[in-house]
Amino acid sequence: MLGKTAGGLYWMFRYLERSENTARLAEAGFRIALTHSSVAEDEWKSIISTTGQKKAFTERHDSYTSENVVDFLLRDTSHPASVMSMIEAARSNARLVRTALTREVWEATNECCITLRTLLAQPLPDRDLPAALRTIRQQSALVRGALHGTMLRNEIFNFARLGTFIERAESTARILDVKYYVLLPSVSFVGSSLDTVQWETILRSVSAATAYRQVHGSDPAPLNIADFLIFDRRMPRSLAFCRSQINENLAYLAADYGVRSPSLNLSEAMSTRMGEQSIDGVFEQGLHQFIQDFIRENNTLGQKIEEDFRFNG
Amino acid sequence: MKTDSRFFDEMYGDGSGQRPPYAEYGAWLDGEDVQRLHRMSGEAETFFRRTGITFNVYGEPAAAERLIPFDVVPRIIAAREWDRLVKGIEQRVRAINAFLHDIYHQQEIIKAGRVPAELIARNEAYLPEMAGFSPPGNIYTHIVGTDLVRTGPDEFFVLEDNARTPSGVSYMLENRETMLQLFPELFSRIPVKGVQTYPATLHRALCASAPRMASGEPVVAILTPGIHNSAYYEHSFLADQMGVHLVEGQDLRIVDGRVAMRTTRGYTPIDVLYRRIDDEYLDPLTFNPDSLLGVPGIMDIYRAGGITITNAPGTGIADDKAIYSYMPEIVEFYTGQPALLKNVETYRCSEPDMLAYVLENLAELVVKEVHGSGGYGMLVGPAASKAELEAFEAKLRARPGNYIAQPTLALSTVPILSKEGLAPRHVDLRPYVIVSPKGIEVTPGGLTRVALKEGSLVVNSSQGGGTKDTWVLED
Numbered sequence: 060m061l062g063k064t065a066g067g068l069y070w071m072f073r074y075l076e077r078s079e080n081t082a083r084l085a086e087a088g089f090r091i092a093l094t095h096s097s098v099a100e101d102e103w104k105s106i107i108s109t110t111g112q113k114k115a116f117t118e119r120h121d122s123y124t125s126e127n128v129v130d131f132l133l134r135d136t137s138h139p140a141s142v143m144s145m146i147e148a149a150r151s152n153a154r155l156v157r158t159a160l161t162r163e164v165w166e167a168t169n170e171c172c173i174t175l176r177t178l179l180a181q182p183l184p185d186r187d188l189p190a191a192l193r194t195i196r197q198q199s200a201l202v203r204g205a206l207h208g209t210m211l212r213n214e215i216f217n218f219a220r221l222g223t224f225i226e227r228a229e230s231t232a233r234i235l236d237v238k239y240y241v242l243l244p245s246v247s248f249v250g251s252s253l254d255t256v257q258w259e260t261i262l263r264s265v266s267a268a269t270a271y272r273q274v275h276g277s278d279p280a281p282l283n284i285a286d287f288l289i290f291d292r293r294m295p296r297s298l299a300f301c302r303s304q305i306n307e308n309l310a311y312l313a314a315d316y317g318v319r320s321p322s323l324n325l326s327e328a329m330s331t332r333m334g335e336q337s338i339d340g341v342f343e344q345g346l347h348q349f350i351q352d353f354i355r356e357n358n359t360l361g362q363k364i365e366e367d368f369r370f371n372g
Numbered sequence: 373m374k375t376d377s378r379f380f381d382e383m384y385g386d387g388s389g390q391r392p393p394y395a396e397y398g399a400w401l402d403g404e405d406v407q408r409l410h411r412m413s414g415e416a417e418t419f420f421r422r423t424g425i426t427f428n429v430y431g432e433p434a435a436a437e438r439l440i441p442f443d444v445v446p447r448i449i450a451a452r453e454w455d456r457l458v459k460g461i462e463q464r465v466r467a468i469n470a471f472l473h474d475i476y477h478q479q480e481i482i483k484a485g486r487v488p489a490e491l492i493a494r495n496e497a498y499l500p501e502m503a504g505f506s507p508p509g510n511i512y513t514h515i516v517g518t519d520l521v522r523t524g525p526d527e528f529f530v531l532e533d534n535a536r537t538p539s540g541v542s543y544m545l546e547n548r549e550t551m552l553q554l555f556p557e558l559f560s561r562i563p564v565k566g567v568q569t570y571p572a573t574l575h576r577a578l579c580a581s582a583p584r585m586a587s588g589e590p591v592v593a594i595l596t597p598g599i600h601n602s603a604y605y606e607h608s609f610l611a612d613q614m615g616v617h618l619v620e621g622q623d624l625r626i627v628d629g630r631v632a633m634r635t636t637r638g639y640t641p642i643d644v645l646y647r648r649i650d651d652e653y654l655d656p657l658t659f660n661p662d663s664l665l666g667v668p669g670i671m672d673i674y675r676a677g678g679i680t681i682t683n684a685p686g687t688g689i690a691d692d693k694a695i696y697s698y699m700p701e702i703v704e705f706y707t708g709q710p711a712l713l714k715n716v717e718t719y720r721c722s723e724p725d726m727l728a729y730v731l732e733n734l735a736e737l738v739v740k741e742v743h744g745s746g747g748y749g750m751l752v753g754p755a756a757s758k759a760e761l762e763a764f765e766a767k768l769r770a771r772p773g774n775y776i777a778q779p780t781l782a783l784s785t786v787p788i789l790s791k792e793g794l795a796p797r798h799v800d801l802r803p804y805v806i807v808s809p810k811g812i813e814v815t816p817g818g819l820t821r822v823a824l825k826e827g828s829l830v831v832n833s834s835q836g837g838g839t840k841d842t843w844v845l846e847d
Contacts, residue, residue: 063619316637
């Protein structure tokens with residue numbers, strides 16, 4: 060396969076994943092704004108930090124109102140981090156790698172883009188937002204469904220999945236990075252109502268409120284939340300889950316090509332180190348430091364994959 | 373439908389009744405509800421949009437992708453009519469390849485005084501780099517899209533030879549796909565020849581044109597300028613249908629005397645490159661030094677037999693509009709037979725007496741740029757205003773050698789489904805020809821372009837034209 064094609068697939072699925080994560084952040088923020096209006100502005104602010112777009116946002120808006128943030132996160136195509144911009148970028152990459160995709164995956168991506176262009180053409184008033192977010196979620200689910208249902212499990216699929224999980228790992232880590240302080244045990248042993256709101260946002264931002272309850276019961280506790288998001292391999296957005304998926308896909312490529320890539324070595328070394336750690340150890344060592352290290356290593360791994368498989372020459 | 377007596381209508385002839393190729397379709401149409409046809413028309417648009425069959429219009433933002441309107445009434449050609457066309461096209465394509473080989477070798481046709489030497493020597497499309505070089509099988513143009521127009525039951529003319537990089541074949545295939553989905557019942561009722569073998573035939577022809585250095589199953593790739601090119605959809609479509617690589621210049625470099633593409637496992641040599649970029653951009657070391665679309669050094673590898681480029685560089689010398697006027701002589705010179713397909717009478721404005729005639733009769737003529745394409749920069753005399761005529765006259769006087777003129781042809785019409793029901797519109801026809809060392813194949817069908825505006829003679833998609841499915845009937 061062409062290096063450019065591998066790169067196009069990888070980025071197509073990074074953009075799709077990122078757009079989904081951004082929509083999910085908007086959904087979590089909107090929910091908080093409705094139920095706890097007193098903390099809404101802070102929550103919107105931290106959501107913008109999570110996306111890494113503080114500068115772009117303040118250049119465009121004076122205040123963190125629901126209206127401004129939702130518009131910025133979903134519709135605004137004057138910056139590359141809105142859902143609409145990312146879906147356009149995903150489609151553009153899909154056109155680039157059209158020959159590697161099944162007709163179903165291409166058409167689902169194309170239709171997702173066409174649908175969102177109409178959906179996001181006008182500003183979204185609060186009353187239309189839930190339906191719009193639902194449509195965004197459904198459209199990305201259709202693309203994912205087409206990928207899983209119609210694509211051969213070969214190198215094409217592996218590069219698509221690598222893009223998905225490098226991006227997802229970064230996204231979950233960023234949520235933890237911005238919110239780490241509310242998970243610190245020192246804040247309070249029994250969460251104040253404000254803490255509960257914050258914890259809820261974290262779980263909602265990774266669509267895991269229900270899953271968490273199934274595993275840990277209905278009382279959110281910071282240690283359990285952190286453990287769930289970092290180490291729980293049953294949870295499809297946890298750091299450990301992403302790590303294992305990245306290993307698996309790099310290992311498939313190694314078997315297919317008959318060569319172990321340096322990125323597989325790096326990835327496995329990172330997993331081994333993670334496997335030796337526990338949530339208590341992480342809190343001892345410092346949650347913030349741990350997350351920062353993880354983000355940096357994940358970036359290095361992403362760059363290594365681009366190099367090993369000659370995405371850019 | 374009311375036909376216009378000045379023009380030949382392919383469905384209704386002179387208006388006295390349906391012509392035989394349309395009999396069965398007409399019978400089906402009589403039983404159809406116009407509302408349903410309109411609904412189908414809407415579905416066709418949805419199908420094209422969902423599939424992403426779009427083109428980009430130059431001069432509009434890069435993101436602006438547009439659909440070419442599709443008309444649901446097919447254009448139908450009888451087997452007997454088609455066979456005649458095929459013979460004429462094959463003859464012409466054979467002559468073009470022989471002409472190119474001659475021009476880049478002995479230049480017998482110039483020595484014989486049949487084509488003026490300066491027309492070749494001073495032509496931008498002539499590449500000195502090709503002189504003395506013979507591509508595999510002496511084939512220069514592998515992929516041709518001959519533009520034809522019709523003016524009567526037996527009157528066909530060649531309008532352009534399109535021997536460089538003809539586009540539109542994806543529309544031939546997708547239009548048929550659309551018709552099969554929308555009107556399956558028609559295809560069980562009417563015996564229409566298939567067009568779907570085109571990608572496989574093209575792939576075989578490209579493989580058969582592999583260069584000396586190729587070993588094993590030839591590696592074929594399509595070279596595209598990238599996703600912003602107006603025909604990108606077609607490039608990716610063909611690569612997909614043939615199962616070959618779709619590459620850009622930045623994916624390629626010279627490795628060990630071969631043109632190689634950057635894969636996830638390293639560089640792999642390419643044997644046959646179906647390029648969809650112009651000669652000028654092919655090799656910055658040989659041609660335009662600013663080109664980022666091509667491959668530095670590819671011309672050296674090509675001449676050394678390390679890769680086959682289709683169509684061959686320098687092919688443009690055969691489909692230049694000034695050369696066009698010599699095609700009857702060219703066909704006769706190389707095949708020993710008079711040309712089966714007619715040329716449109718052409719006035720070369722570079723010649724003073726012809727220029728005088730053109731200026732005198734501008735309002736009745738069509739004037740085209742010698743190197744132009746896509747319907748840009750042309751004048752349709754009968755449709756032009758007084759001011760437009762005057763402006764064009766000035767351009768003609770300033771650079772007469774840049775133009776040729778032709779009489780305005782009474783192009784045939786085929787009905788389209790308009791808001792008011794069936795209405796006649798002018799059409800042309802581009803059949804697709806594939807040439808390999810093993811022979812010439814003309815796919816039964818082609819791209820019918822239709823001027824959707826009432827009375828318009830310009831069918832180019834960039835000028836508001838649409839397309840139709842083209843049916844060639846079984847005997």
